[in-house]
Amino acid sequence: MNKEENYTHTFDRVRVVMVNTTEPGNIGAAARAMKNMNLSQLTLVNPQGYPSAVATARASGADDVLSNALVCESLEEALQGAHLVIGASARQRNIKWKQMDVVGACNEIQKITSVENQTVVVVFGTEKYGLTNEELDLCQILMTIPGNPDYFSLNVASAIQVFAYQNYVYNTTTQFEQSSNKIASFDELEGFYTHLSQVLEHIEYFEDKRPKALLMRRLRRFFGRAEPEKEEVAILRGILRNIKPFQK
Amino acid sequence: MNKEENYTHTFDRVRVVMVNTTEPGNIGAAARAMKNMNLSQLTLVNPQGYPSAVATARASGADDVLSNALVCESLEEALQGAHLVIGASARQRNIKWKQMDVVGACNEIQKITSVENQTVVVVFGTEKYGLTNEELDLCQILMTIPGNPDYFSLNVASAIQVFAYQNYVYNTTTQFEQSSNKIASFDELEGFYTHLSQVLEHIEYFEDKRPKALLMRRLRRFFGRAEPEKEEVAILRGILRNIKPFQK
Numbered sequence: 001m002n003k004e005e006n007y008t009h010t011f012d013r014v015r016v017v018m019v020n021t022t023e024p025g026n027i028g029a030a031a032r033a034m035k036n037m038n039l040s041q042l043t044l045v046n047p048q049g050y051p052s053a054v055a056t057a058r059a060s061g062a063d064d065v066l067s068n069a070l071v072c073e074s075l076e077e078a079l080q081g082a083h084l085v086i087g088a089s090a091r092q093r094n095i096k097w098k099q100m101d102v103v104g105a106c107n108e109i110q111k112i113t114s115v116e117n118q119t120v121v122v123v124f125g126t127e128k129y130g131l132t133n134e135e136l137d138l139c140q141i142l143m144t145i146p147g148n149p150d151y152f153s154l155n156v157a158s159a160i161q162v163f164a165y166q167n168y169v170y171n172t173t174t175q176f177e178q179s180s181n182k183i184a185s186f187d188e189l190e191g192f193y194t195h196l197s198q199v200l201e202h203i204e205y206f207e208d209k210r211p212k213a214l215l216m217r218r219l220r221r222f223f224g225r226a227e228p229e230k231e232e233v234a235i236l237r238g239i240l241r242n243i244k245p246f247q248k
Numbered sequence: 249m250n251k252e253e254n255y256t257h258t259f260d261r262v263r264v265v266m267v268n269t270t271e272p273g274n275i276g277a278a279a280r281a282m283k284n285m286n287l288s289q290l291t292l293v294n295p296q297g298y299p300s301a302v303a304t305a306r307a308s309g310a311d312d313v314l315s316n317a318l319v320c321e322s323l324e325e326a327l328q329g330a331h332l333v334i335g336a337s338a339r340q341r342n343i344k345w346k347q348m349d350v351v352g353a354c355n356e357i358q359k360i361t362s363v364e365n366q367t368v369v370v371v372f373g374t375e376k377y378g379l380t381n382e383e384l385d386l387c388q389i390l391m392t393i394p395g396n397p398d399y400f401s402l403n404v405a406s407a408i409q410v411f412a413y414q415n416y417v418y419n420t421t422t423q424f425e426q427s428s429n430k431i432a433s434f435d436e437l438e439g440f441y442t443h444l445s446q447v448l449e450h451i452e453y454f455e456d457k458r459p460k461a462l463l464m465r466r467l468r469r470f471f472g473r474a475e476p477e478k479e480e481v482a483i484l485r486g487i488l489r490n491i492k493p494f495q496k
Contacts, residue, residue: 203491205487210486
């Protein structure tokens with residue numbers, strides 16, 4: 001496989017997910033932005049007024065990206081099989097997700113996608129408010145786009161353009177050593193979190209001063225930050241299986 | 249002058265010039281793209297159908313950039329006083345201008361604008377054809393935007409967005425809010441590993457095919473990678489305290 005083919009495969013392992021997009025024109029503009037930077041995998045979660053002639057017009061010659069786009073009803077569905085989920089945010093957040101700028105995120109993407117069959121999803125929220133905290137809970141990394149601290153109101157297609165450009169530049173210049181260890185996929189991680197939450201219920205860990213929602217968010221953030229390998233998730237679940245409920 | 253003021257002055261020394269723009273919406277989108285990346289100086293050469301409600305709508309909160317924009321009848325007029333003129337081009341050209349990619353161009357911009365009163369102009373051509381050779385003759389540097397060799401058809405506002413982003417990043421380094429949460433110290437982590445190992449003994453997790461030394465090494469590597477905060481170690485130890493040995 002020559003270098004150029006290798007690059008193309010790497011680009012194909014990056015999926016852009018647009019959640020609750022309200023303006024079909026932005027979907028078309030996003031498709032055009034993506035194709036210009038060699039990205040082709042697009043998923044739309046609950047797009048409003050789509051498909052639409054406006055979207056197709058704004059896509060210009062990138063209507064193939066639109067016609068190949070997947071349409072889902074939930075973000076969870078869109079994330080199936082992903083090995084790393086990155087959420088785009090206009091601003092830094094109070095609750096501390098693992099945060100990085102676009103360059104840092106592209107570095108992570110490069111690491112994951114350099115291994116065959118590993119995929120990364122980058123999620124962009126709705127025009128007015130971006131991603132909700134619940135949507136960000138499904139993300140391991142929060143990607144912020146640097147910009148004017150006094151006015152930051154990037155159009156969603158512009159944000160995708162910036163990301164896609166940076167990803168293109170990053171991918172076509174940087175080489176990384178390949179890790180031989182396989183990263184756990186989104187659904188494997190979700191399975192672990194479900195299992196963990198059940199076990200914590202059984203051992204009566206949650207209580208008023210340790211509310212389940214808050215603690216699970218913190219644990220997700222913690223485990224997500226480590227970008228667990230498949231084998232590590234298997235080890236953690238092996239531990240969980242050995243934990244039995246209290247015998248009162 | 250503090251660092252932040254210095255940055256602002258540097259940004260103010262960069263002017264974007266749009267030549268013969270045919271879609272007013274693109275002018276609005278360009279203003280928004282610029283303001284998001286701290287640029288404010290815009291000149292329009294022979295804009296068609298401008299001013300326009302469409303432009304103002306697409307500018308979103310960046311209508312101040314529009315209302316301060318200069319309108320000229322010729323590119324020569326727009327370039328008066330510039331210390332460096334850079335022309336944006338979707339493709340490399342046959343006739344050999346001094347060519348560089350966006351990062352290289354931003355490096356030149358930085359060099360020029362770091363000197364007081366020196367200004368740089370970056371020129372973007374009309375939607376369909378970009379800059380003519382005659383217009384490029386007025387430029388010292390031809391800036392190409394990297395992208396898909398098989399489909400390169402950046403919208404002009406998207407091209408300005410990419411340039412403005414790269415210029416912003418080049419001019420500043422991103423500061424992330426420091427997490428107020430303290431990272432766990434070496435001894436706190438060691439205390440956690442000892443505790444974890446004891447609990448795993450108690451629940452009879454280790455066995456011949458799950459040797460303690462190997463498993464503990466893998467768990468250390470896993471937890472260490474997440475760079476746990478003090479609070480997170482406290483949460484994990486809280487969980488461990490709730491796990492009781494098997495009742496046989």
